[in-house]
Amino acid sequence: MKKPSLTPLAQSLPASVPFVGPETQERQMGRPFVARLGANESTFGPSPKAIAAMQKAASEVWMYGDPESHDLRHALAAHHGIAPETIMVGEGIDGLLGLVVRLYVGEGDAVVTSDGAYPTFNYHVAGFGGMLHKVPYKGDLEDPDALIAKADEVGAKLIYFANPDNPMGSWHSAEVVQDMIDRLPEGCLLILDEAYVDLAPEGTAPALDTSTQNVLRMRTFSKAHGMAGARVGYAIGHPEVISGFHKVRNHFGMSRIGQDGALAALADTAWLEHIQATVAASRDRIGEIARANGLTPLPSATNFVTIDCGHDGGFARAVLSNLVAAGIFVRMPFVAPQDRCIRVSCGTNEQISAFEKALPAALAAAHENLK
Amino acid sequence: MKKPSLTPLAQSLPASVPFVGPETQERQMGRPFVARLGANESTFGPSPKAIAAMQKAASEVWMYGDPESHDLRHALAAHHGIAPETIMVGEGIDGLLGLVVRLYVGEGDAVVTSDGAYPTFNYHVAGFGGMLHKVPYKGDLEDPDALIAKADEVGAKLIYFANPDNPMGSWHSAEVVQDMIDRLPEGCLLILDEAYVDLAPEGTAPALDTSTQNVLRMRTFSKAHGMAGARVGYAIGHPEVISGFHKVRNHFGMSRIGQDGALAALADTAWLEHIQATVAASRDRIGEIARANGLTPLPSATNFVTIDCGHDGGFARAVLSNLVAAGIFVRMPFVAPQDRCIRVSCGTNEQISAFEKALPAALAAAHENLK
Structure with missing residues (x-):
């Protein structure tokens, strides 16, 4: 056979x-x-209020999670002062990265990242047949100029850039990142991975601007919020970019326990x-x-x-x-x-x-x- | 811009x-x-032991889940009397279906299902550009003969077949299903969705046979085990078919809480x-x-x-x-x-x-x- x-x-x-x-x-x-x-997990654990919310949710886990993650999305919108339509909740940044690559990268399409940056992103690019182009770090920092120049050169669909950076812990100021955003090549989407931004100094994250279609910001409850094992991340972007996720995401993929835990964690400032x-x-x-x-x-x-x-x-x-x-x-x-x-x-x-x-x-x- | x-x-x-x-x-x-x-959720809830395990896991959720789902996979293997290498744990059957379609279905590839069967499978097939061919139910049952004949006719990469069936609740005997397996066209993979099999009469599921590369069985903790909101499913198949998942899955995608809950649920017979x-x-x-x-x-x-x-x-x-x-x-x-x-x-x-x-x-x- x-x-x-x-x-x-x-x-x-x-x-x-x-x-x-x-x-x-x-x-x-x-x-x-x-x-x-x-693994850069938060050994200090999540908020006790988040733990309590997850423990309560455990007895209600016979129900699927809300496929719209409505309550969490609206709480995040209020927290960030942006519209709910500019937020997509997903199964961790890893899951969201896979969806973004799937949406934008066909076989042979060019993608730019730094040599030594997040391997899981590279895994997704390879998984959808993208052509990965890497630029070196400059010292121990990712190099925005080199990323932009390479993206220009190869006609990149995506640039991956983490600020703060993993694995080096380094970071650029909001001004440098905003300047990078302002210089993005035509038709290129910047994936700005801000998994660690809750732990960075003031002035690391540029202001959220969901009016541009060329930037997608990635945030997570896995790091500062201590919920790595619950799989809750989110993307922030222009509503049209965000709406792309609805074409390919697993609508019932979110853990109900994770949704409830994240909601409580967000509230416990x-x-x-x-x-x-x-x-x-x-x-x-x-x-x-x-x-x-x-x-x-x-x-x-x-x-x-x-x-x-x-x-x-x-x-x-x-x-x-x-x-x-x-x-x-x-x-x-x-x-x-x-x-x-x-x-x-x-x-x-x-x-x-x-x-x-x-x-x-x-x-x-x-x-x-x-x- | x-x-x-x-x-x-x-x-x-x-x-x-x-x-x-x-x-x-x-x-x-x-x-x-x-x-x-x-939504065919189990309003009776999960095992109290599973709830307790999830509540304990909530305070340990700062840790990522084990990317190998080792303990759960080994417990499932012992439970079913099969090798751990024949099992892939994933984020619900929905998540696993998406991965299978991604692995086997390129743009224009033929896939066969019943008209009125699981829409989420159809969504994944469309999402990867597959060409879906539907055959009618026969009475209120899915029609194995028609599925096989259509797959033969169109050279299908995949057949989707749920036993018991959703949305009709009907089922075929193990003999009928085994006969269908024995008559699969060359090169065709049967996705046998057994989400509800824990609630079916004895004699509904054919014996597990992980020596054939042409069948992938899908099971879940969402139905009888009452953990829909925890997102734990698994696939059973030939080790070579199972190993395909490692090419594309999100290795750290499993909720640690779900893993622990499923392990306890499985033990509570x-x-x-x-x-x-x-x-x-x-x-x-x-x-x-x-x-x-x-x-x-x-x-x-x-x-x-x-x-x-x-x-x-x-x-x-x-x-x-x-x-x-x-x-x-x-x-x-x-x-x-x-x-x-x-x-x-x-x-x-x-x-x-x-x-x-x-x-x-x-x-x-x-x-x-x-x-």
Whole structure:
């Protein structure tokens, strides 16, 4: 019997995983991590009010979620001072990115990103047959000029740009980003991933302008709001751009529990302020630990600190694998020269202390390797 | 400034909604439904153990879900007596259907389904540019012979077939389904949607056979397990077919709460038996109410009863809209002659009593219309 054949595009795709999950590593090691500091999750947890809302929703989960995410969308609109029609709620930024690529990128269409930026975006572009063009970081920042120039050169349908950036933690000012928006090539859509913007200094995000059809902003409840496992993100854009999602989205794809949790999380502004302060303190402490070990913490506008280990990628990979072996889940940039760094998520004092305890031996063993 | 342009395929798609959600109708009416019996949700709720597991998971939701759904997949494998590599956990059957269509259906590729079967599948086929070929039901059952013949005729990549069927509640025996599997055209993949199979009589599902590459079975926690709002479904198939999902799925797309809830729900076999008995009793009661009003309930292997209203689609639509206006959320088949029916989900005695109370006036008003 002849087996069913995948589309030519699907046949050409590898089975791939943008990130190996910590649970997979734990199963391979045969023991749990001592500290989970690798996925920029908010180990401080979501607002207690969000937890309570999700616990209440659990007993009502026999109902599908509202396919319009009406209440959450309207609360977000009020929060941001924009119209509900300019917001699309989706299954995390990952899910929304997949839909945007599907809507705009046909086989062979050009897309521009930075070399070393978000692998899941690249995965989606490959998955729809897009042609990915990468420009290098400039220092440890994404390079708006290079992104714009490359998009001009290749006639890009999309530019992906994260501000603040992951994995470097760096950021541009709102002025720089607005200038980038103002210089977008004709017909090009900028995906401005602001997953970490709740943790960035004032003046990082340009004013929301839903009158332009060339920018789609991405926000999430996975980072500052501590709800990564609930899968709630949203896109902000011109109503016509937003309406495109209705052509392809899974209308009943939202978890009802996630919808209710996000609504409560959004309302608890005191918790967000608490998290912002807690994350800032944790960043400082990770920085102190890095410096105490002779390493250089990079400035961060996120809930992680990227630490320059002072040598090449091989050295940083050795530090990382030593930390992982010691039960500390951390990750690192994939691409040189950013891969001279490891990336440590903010965490509870207990988790950061575990990192502090494990780091000296991890470094010493990596130095032994160097010899 | 030239706006970004959708792909030609995306441009050709309408903004569409396979189903209008009950919350949307409630907002339009300005009041909540008295009884929510339209989406085949399990108003009896999930297992209390599943609720407890989800409530516990809510406080751990700062962590992403395990991208391998390892524990759930292994528990399902043990439950079904199959290998974990033959199972893919996904964001409900809706999400999995979208991925399967994406993997197998290129623009213009032929796909076969029954006229009046699951609209969300059709939505996905249209969304990837597939050419949908529909065959009529035979009586109130899907017609395996016609599906196979049409697939042969058009060289279909996929056949969609639900057993038990939605919206009619009808079902074929395992022998008939196995015979259909044995007669599949070369290179054709049968999507066997068994969302309701937990509520069907013994002998409805053919034995699981993961050695064939031509069948993909779809199961869900949304129906008998009462977790529609948690978005957990799974596909069962040959390991090579299952591995295709890894090319395109959102690896971190599963809700951690849903994963934990499903694991607990699966383990609570006593609750499932309780639901099976409760649903059977509720089907009987809906049938009695139908007959007491001069209508004909169709046999059902699901958690709903499709009721023949004895006239044409216009009459049934009038009955339905009268019920909706009375606060009873129900739905009906879209296509003639099945649209002579309304479809009533099983529900708590209180909800079914509300339906019982509203039905006579809804019928009387529809009869007035007929005159």
